[in-house]
Every structure is written in C-alpha cells, then in structure tokens.
Amino acid sequence: MPGLPDSALDVAAGLRRVGYLPGDSTALVAFLATRLGKPVLVEGPAGVGKTELAKALAAYLGRELVRLQCYEGLDEAKALYEWNYRKQLLRIQAEADGTGWDRVQDDIFGEEFLLPRPLMTAIASEEPVVLLIDEIDKTDQEFEAMLLEVLSDFQISIPELGRVDSRTHPVVLLTSNNSRELTEALKRRCLYLWLDYPSLEHELEIVRLHAPELPQAVALRLVEIIGMVRELDLKKPPSIAESIDWARTLLLLGVEEIDADVFTETLSVIVKHRTDLDIVTERVGLKLPRAEVLAGAAESDVRSPDA
Amino acid sequence: MSAPQTPRGRPAPRPATGAVPGGFAGQLLAFGEELRLEGVAVGTSALLDAVAALEAIEWTSQRDFRDALAATLPKRQDERRVFEVVFDRFFFRAAAAAALREDVHEQDGGAGADREGDGPDLDLEELRRQIAEAIQAQQEGQMRDLARLAIAAFGQRGQGSGVVGVDVQRIRRSLGLQAEPQTDLPPDDPRRDGIPRDGLRRFEALLRRELERAQIERNRSLPPSRPLNELDRALPSGPLQDLAAVHRVVAVLRRRLATQGMQARGHRHHAHVDVRRTMRASLQTGGVPVVLKYRPRRPRRPEIYVLCDVSTSVTSASVFFLSVLHALHDSFRKMRSFVFIERISEVTDIFATERNFRTVSERIGKDAGVADVSGYTDYGRVWSEFRALVEDDLHPRATVIVLGDARTNGRDPRADIFAGIAAKAGRTFWLNPEPRLYWNYGDSVIAAYERYCTAFECWTTRQLEDFVRALTQPGLAPPATR
Numbered sequence: 058m059p060g061l062p063d064s065a066l067d068v069a070a071g072l073r074r075v076g077y078l079p080g081d082s083t084a085l086v087a088f089l090a091t092r093l094g095k096p097v098l099v100e101g102p103a104g105v106g107k108t109e110l111a112k113a114l115a116a117y118l119g120r121e122l123v124r125l126q127c128y129e130g131l132d133e134a135k136a137l138y139e140w141n142y143r144k145q146l147l148r149i150q151a152e153a154d155g156t157g158w159d160r161v162q163d164d165i166f167g168e169e170f171l172l173p174r175p176l177m178t179a180i181a182s183e184e185p186v187v188l189l190i191d192e193i194d195k196t197d198q199e200f201e202a203m204l205l206e207v208l209s210d211f212q213i214s215i216p217e218l219g220r221v222d223s224r225t226h227p228v229v230l231l232t233s234n235n236s237r238e239l240t241e242a243l244k245r246r247c248l249y250l251w252l253d254y255p256s257l258e259h260e261l262e263i264v265r266l267h268a269p270e271l272p273q274a275v276a277l278r279l280v281e282i283i284g285m286v287r288e289l290d291l292k293k294p295p296s297i298a299e300s301i302d303w304a305r306t307l308l309l310l311g312v313e314e315i316d317a318d319v320f321t322e323t324l325s326v327i328v329k330h331r332t333d334l335d336i337v338t339e340r341v342g343l344k345l346p347r348a349e350v351l352a353g354a355a356e357s358d359v360r361s362p363d364a
Numbered sequence: 365m366s367a368p369q370t371p372r373g374r375p376a377p378r379p380a381t382g383a384v385p386g387g388f389a390g391q392l393l394a395f396g397e398e399l400r401l402e403g404v405a406v407g408t409s410a411l412l413d414a415v416a417a418l419e420a421i422e423w424t425s426q427r428d429f430r431d432a433l434a435a436t437l438p439k440r441q442d443e444r445r446v447f448e449v450v451f452d453r454f455f456f457r458a459a460a461a462a463a464l465r466e467d468v469h470e471q472d473g474g475a476g477a478d479r480e481g482d483g484p485d486l487d488l489e490e491l492r493r494q495i496a497e498a499i500q501a502q503q504e505g506q507m508r509d510l511a512r513l514a515i516a517a518f519g520q521r522g523q524g525s526g527v528v529g530v531d532v533q534r535i536r537r538s539l540g541l542q543a544e545p546q547t548d549l550p551p552d553d554p555r556r557d558g559i560p561r562d563g564l565r566r567f568e569a570l571l572r573r574e575l576e577r578a579q580i581e582r583n584r585s586l587p588p589s590r591p592l593n594e595l596d597r598a599l600p601s602g603p604l605q606d607l608a609a610v611h612r613v614v615a616v617l618r619r620r621l622a623t624q625g626m627q628a629r630g631h632r633h634h635a636h637v638d639v640r641r642t643m644r645a646s647l648q649t650g651g652v653p654v655v656l657k658y659r660p661r662r663p664r665r666p667e668i669y670v671l672c673d674v675s676t677s678v679t680s681a682s683v684f685f686l687s688v689l690h691a692l693h694d695s696f697r698k699m700r701s702f703v704f705i706e707r708i709s710e711v712t713d714i715f716a717t718e719r720n721f722r723t724v725s726e727r728i729g730k731d732a733g734v735a736d737v738s739g740y741t742d743y744g745r746v747w748s749e750f751r752a753l754v755e756d757d758l759h760p761r762a763t764v765i766v767l768g769d770a771r772t773n774g775r776d777p778r779a780d781i782f783a784g785i786a787a788k789a790g791r792t793f794w795l796n797p798e799p800r801l802y803w804n805y806g807d808s809v810i811a812a813y814e815r816y817c818t819a820f821e822c823w824t825t826r827q828l829e830d831f832v833r834a835l836t837q838p839g840l841a842p843p844a845t846r
Contacts, residue, residue, distance in 0.1 A: 064422065065421065065428060079428060081431065082431040082434065082435070085428055085431045085432060085435070086431070086435045088421075088431060089417050089420055089421070089435055089436075090419070092417075092420040093416050093417060093420060095413065097435075098439075100441065107632070138649075140644060142640075142643055142644045144645060145647055146643075146647070148653060149647070149650065149651055150651075165647065200519055213380070241439075242403070244408055244439040244440075245409055245410065245439070248413070248417075248423075248435045248436060249434075249438060249439050249441075249444070250435060251441050251444055265394065282513075328719075
C-alpha cells in the first residue's frame with residue numbers, strides 16, 4: 058500500500074495507473090486533499106467523472122472506498138449510526154430477571170449494539186479510507202449541518218456513548234451536480250474542484266484508454282462529434298462514460314468510419330432524450346458525410362494520428 | 365502615491381506601488397482583500413487554507429500555484445471566474461510594481477508602442493502568418509513573444525492611440541486576425557479557415573498585458589486599479605445599477621427561502637407514528653412505549669406561481685426579476701414561472717434545465733414565445749390566460765407573485781379576473797419596479813390590483829430585501845397565518 062503522495066505529479070501518475078486520466082488541477086487538488094486533510098467539494102456537470110475520481114483515488118491510495126449516496130430525506134440513522142434496537146430488546150428480555158438495571162443500561166448502549174452507517178464506518182475504520190459523499194446537493198440543509206462536525210473535526214458525538222474520534226484520517230470527497238446552492242459553512246470547510254467536460258485531446262486519451270482497439274482516426278472523429286453534440290442546447294449532454302460506451306459500441310460493430318448512417322443508428326448510446334435526439338440528428342447528423350459519398354473520399358478524409 | 369479610490373467608494377486595499385508589508389503573506393492577504401472587493405467571500409479560514417496549500421506544493425509552475433489558490437479561495441464556479449481575472453490582474457500589477465520599485469526596465473526595443481523607427485524592420489506579412497499559426501497551435505509562450513513583436517511593429521508605424529483597448533483592436537485588425545473564415549486568402553494561409561475564438565481572445569489579452577506593461581514603464585507609475593465589472597456589464601443595466609448587489613440580495617433570499625419553514629416544524633402534531641423511533645425510545649423505559657415518536661414531516665413547501673413582465677417598459681427591471689426568479693427556482697420544487705407581454709408563456713422548463721442565469725435569459729428572450737406583436741403589455745389578456753392555465757391548480761396554499769409595472773397601455777385592466785385569482789390563491793404579492801411616486805399616474809393601474817394583493821415598490825436592492833423579509837417572516841408555509 059503506497060503512503061501519502063509526495064507531489065501532484067505522483068498523484069497524476071498514480072491515478073493514470075489505475076485507469077483515470079486526471080486533468081492538471083484535478084491531480085493537484087487531490088494531492089492537496091491528502092496533504093491538508095481537508096474534504097474536497099467536486100462540482101461539475103453530470104458524467105464528467107466526479108464519482109470515478111473517488112473510486113480511482115481509493116484504488117490508487119490502496120484504501121477502501123466508503124460511499125454515502127445522498128438522497129432527499131436521508132437522515133442521521135442512515136448516514137451516521139443507529140442503535141440495533143432489536144438486539145437491545147433481546148438483551149433486555151434475556152436478562153430481565155436478576156440483573157440490575159444499571160448493568161443492563163450500561164450494556165445495551167455499548168458499541169456492540171451500534172450499527173455503523175457509512176460516515177461512522179469511515180470515521181471508526183482502523184485503516185484509512187476514502188469517503189465519498191455522493192450528490193450532497195440532493196440532501197436538505199439540516200443534513201449538511203450535521204455533516205459539519207464530521208468534516209471539520211472527523212468526529213461523531215453519540216449522546217449515549219460519548220464522542221467517537223477518527224482513528225485514521227479519511228480522504229473525503231463530496232460531489233455535487235449543483236442542483237442546489239450548498240451552505241457557506243460547508244463550502245468553507247472544503248477545497249473546491251470544478252470538473253468540466255475534458256478538452257478534445259484529453260477526452261481522446263480517455264477514450265483510447267478505455268477502448269484501445271478502436272482505430273485512432275475513428276476515436277478522433279468520435280470525440281470531435283461528441284464535442285459538437287455538447288455544444289448544442291441539450292437536456293442532457295453526453296457524459297464521458299457515454300463517449301466510452303459509444304466507442305465500445307463502434308468497436309463492437311467494427312466501424313471503420315463514422316458516417317451519417319452509423320451515427321443515426323448508434324445515436325441512442327450518447328443521447329437519451331426524445332427532444333435531444335431530434336436536435337442532434339438535425340444539427341450534427343446532417344453534417345456528417347453519407348456512406349456513398351464517403352467511399353470516394355475515404356483516403357482524403359482519414360486524418361493522421363497526430364493531427 | 366495616494367491610495368486610489370475605487371468607484372464603489374471604498375479605498376483600494378493598498379497603495380499600488382508601495383511594497384506590501386508582511387512579505388509574501390502580506391501579498392496573499394492583499395490578494396484576498398482584492399477578491400473581497402470583487403465580491404468573492406474570502407474568509408480567514410480560506411486564506412489559512414491557501415497558505416497551507418501553498419506550503420504543500422512546489423512553486424515552480426505558475427499553473428500549480430494558481431490552481432492551489434483556486435482550490436482554496438473561491439467556492440463557486442462564478443467566483444472561480446472572478447478569481448482567474450483578479451489573479452492575473454493582481455500578480456501582473458504586483459510584478460509591475462516591484463519592477464518599478466527596483467527600477468528594472470527593458471533594455472532594448474520590444475514592447476513599446478511609442479518607439480518609432482528604431483528596432484529591426486519587421487516583415488508584417490510574415491508576422492501575421494506566424495501569429496495565426498501560434499494561435500492555432502495554442503502555444504502560449506510563442507504567442508506572448510509574437511504579441512510583443514506585433515506591438516513593436518505597430519509602434520513603428522506610429523498608429524498608437526495611447527488607449528490600450530483601442531490599440532489592441534487596431535493591432536488585431538492590422539494583423540488580419542478574425543474568427544470568420546477568410547476565403548480570399550491563399551489556401552495555405554493559416555488564417556483562411558478563421559482563427560479559433562478563444563485563441564483570439566487569449567492573444568488579445570496578451571497584447572493588452574504587454575501594452576499595459578509598456579505604458580507602466582513609460583509613465584513610471586501604475587494606473588489606478590479598476591474594479592472589474594465585465595461580468596455584469598454584459599447584462600443591461602437600469603434602475604438597479606449594480607447587478608452584483610442584486611445577486612448578493614438574491615443569494616440572501618435563496619438562503620432565507622431554503623431555511624424558512626423550519627420553525628413551523630415540530631409545533632404541529634400529526635398522526636404518523638414512527639414505529640422504529642418509538643421502539644427505540646421505548647428502550648429507555650424498559651420496552652414500554654411511553655413516549656410516542658412521530659415521523660418527522662418535511663416542511664410542506666408552498667407552491668409558487670410567478671408572473672414576470674418582460675415587456676419593453678420594464679426591460680431593465682426584468683433582468684433583475686428574472687434573476688430573482690432564477691433564485692426562487694433553486695429553493696422551490698413546486699414553482700411555476702410565467703413570462704408575459706401581450707400573452708403569457710410558461711418558462712418553468714427553461715429554469716428547470718438551465719443552471720446558468722445568462723443562458724436562461726437568452727433562452728427566454730429567444731424561445732419563450734410571448735407573442736410580442738406590439739410589445740405592449742395586455743394585463744387583461746394575461747390574467748384570463750393565466751386563469752385558464754392554472755385555475756384548477758390554484759389553492760389556498762399557493763402563492764402568486766406578479767412582477768410588473770401595471771401599465772396597461774390603456775387596455776382594460778380586468779381587475780375582476782385578477783381578484784378571482786387572488787381569491788383562489790393563498791397569498792398574492794405584486795412587485796412594482798417603479799417608485800411609488802409614479803404609481804397610478806398615466807396608464808399605471810396598480811391601485812386597481814392593489815386592493816387584492818400586497819404591492820411592494822421594488823427598484824432598489826434594499827426594497828428587494830424588505831420584500832424578502834415580508835415574504836419570509838410570517839413564513840410561507842402555514843396558510844393559517846392569513
């Protein structure tokens with residue numbers, strides 16, 4: 058298990074090794090997170106690899122990933138801890154006769170009866186972990202307030218038991234799709250990382266990493282088209298995961314060149330809305346060469362790998 | 365040199381040419397102060413984080429340095445944009461100030477718009493080619509060198525106007541750099557297919573930077589720093605001059621709306637017993653459920669209907685109104701927005717899919733389809749259409765907010781329909797962007813509507829705050845307060 062990285066370059070190289078190609082600032086912020094021990098708030102459009110970053114970081118640091126998926130109505134019992142009241146009840150009944158109340162009371166509020174939930178697991182773990190709090194913007198503000206104690210001091214107060222301090226220092230990532238403004242108090246405690254759609258070269262690299270058999274020319278064309286599609290005013294622009302899916306689809310179909318027909322047939326891999334489909338077919342599909350035209354001009358259109 | 369005054373009336377953080385006390389930490393604090401002046405809330409803890417972050421990295425790359433600060437100081441995407449601009453400006457000025465202090469200046473020609481005739485003869489045509497190529501290849505260092513060459517060549521021809529912004533555009537034009545394809549150029553010319561727009565913008569920024577540097581060197585002093593407002597300048601200004609101030613109030617509004625209604629929680633009892641929590645509580649009484657625990661109820665968010673006038677008589681105010689709408693949409697799931705001129709058009713979807721305020725306003729301008737034939741508001745028609753659209757959904761828990769100047773252009777105000785709407789809805793508010801003095805003069809018929817709703821004048825941010833207070837203090841949630 059590698060220790061903490063020494064520089065941002067280490068992090069970048071490490072993340073690459075586990076199959077995640079970070080942008081420059083991504084690696085730097087990840088490095089700072091391990092160094093300063095501060096949580097990182099990762100914001101950006103859906104599907105730019107926010108959650109993947111956490112997974113890759115866990116794989117790189119050789120740590121377990123503890124994930125807390127947030128949703129509306131998430132409460133402490135599901136995020137922090139809960140008393141295993143069935144077990145407590147059994148204990149009370151089993152010892153009902155002859156045991157002093159004090160002893161039972163001491164017993165039933167011990168760690169034995171605690172059901173740790175993700176945050177508790179992350180805090181109490183013997184080995185350092187990576188804690189991912191996914192889609193924090195989906196919860197309500199009370200929950201955010203509750204997180205503050207965990208995030209700034211890495212401790213949890215349990216009224217019956219006292220304070221649980223973290224034994225090791227987890228690396229914490231919070232992701233947000235920006236569907237709601239987070240509180241200043243939470244933001245203040247975090248480093249901030251904005252992940253945007255990658256640049257053309259960067260995405261090409263990602264696609265090549267995940268679909269290495271795809272010919273270079275096709276891969277280049279693919280990311281160019283994805284870029285064009287993202288420019289459009291869509292309900293949901295294609296994410297990186299979808300460009301990878303598309304690359305794999307094309308690979309499966311053995312496509313040599315993306316022409317209008319191939320594009321229309323495989324469009325549903327990258328565009329998932331009825332209205333978006335229409336817009337994309339109209340605006341991008343028509344720009345692509347038709348198959349028969351292409352046959353004549355195939356040589357001239359193939360780009361060199363370094364173009 | 366005395367401290368230059370910023371237009372907002374606050375003193376600039378430090379005399380720009382003087383050395384900042386406290387060494388590097390002092391510089392960083394000054395930088396934080398400058399960010400604060402631009403409206404980025406930089407807390408002390410953020411600055412401490414920044415220092416800690418800078419300790420953890422090597423200072424060999426400007427990019428890393430900037431990214432480390434960017435990870436700790438700004439906490440939002442729009443703040444991040446401001447940060448980038450301020451970063452460039454601050455450290456450029458700091459470097460220029462240090463150069464002045466140490467009396468460092470360039471030995472030979474180069475960036476100097478006023479040096480005429482000296483320096484090597486430059487082949488302008490060749491220069492054009494190289495610049496276009498460098499922009500297309502996105503080579504920052506090369507672009508910077510070429511920008512200096514271009515300024516030198518430009519200076520030789522004696523066309524400098526002395527105003528940086530004007531010179532930048534003149535140089536760009538004389539170099540024939542445009543984003544549009546230029547088909548009349550030979551096919552191997554890199555400019556033929558047009559220059560990428562961001563590349564062009566970056567080159568212009570470099571030109572500007574070099575020209576400013578030359579100017580500072582010439583005048584031997586720094587020009588007073590200007591607060592940047594290009595972020596706001598893109599939006600039309602009006603009675604609410606300072607849109608940044610509006611955004612601040614809107615942020616407060618957003619927070620208040622998001623947290624309000626919490627007080628009401630817990631005061632009312634309701635019937636749903638939470639079995640799990642009751643069992644859990646019963647452990648403290650030996651398994652006998654003495655204390656019943658109720659399932660916590662989410663505060664019932666009210667349903668809000670907002671009607672926003674976007675006609676020409678309220679052009680400037682409607683930008684402000686739209687940003688209020690935008691903020692409201694963050695806080696309420698059950699909210700429907702309408703814009704109207706002659707007719708009404710629902711824009712809820714646009715707000716639901718777009719996060720960026722500017723795209724929202726563009727899209728509303730483009731495809732809201734409010735049937736703007738005459739550009740004159742027809743309130744009577746708007747009411748009847750609105751009633752037809754939402755009549756079945758209106759109920760006493762609903763709040764209707766109208767943003768408009770109540771100028772009917774002589775048409776029938778149809779206050780009776782409005783009264784019907786107001787009667788069905790729980791609460792009705794009217795925000796009027798005109799000062800109360802002008803109400804009911806000319807074709808303003810606010811009095812006719814004011815009988816059925818609470819009207820607020822709202823043309824300064826302070827008044828908006830007053831409205832927010834009125835809106836949130838009784839709490840929107842309980843209809844019983846009415």
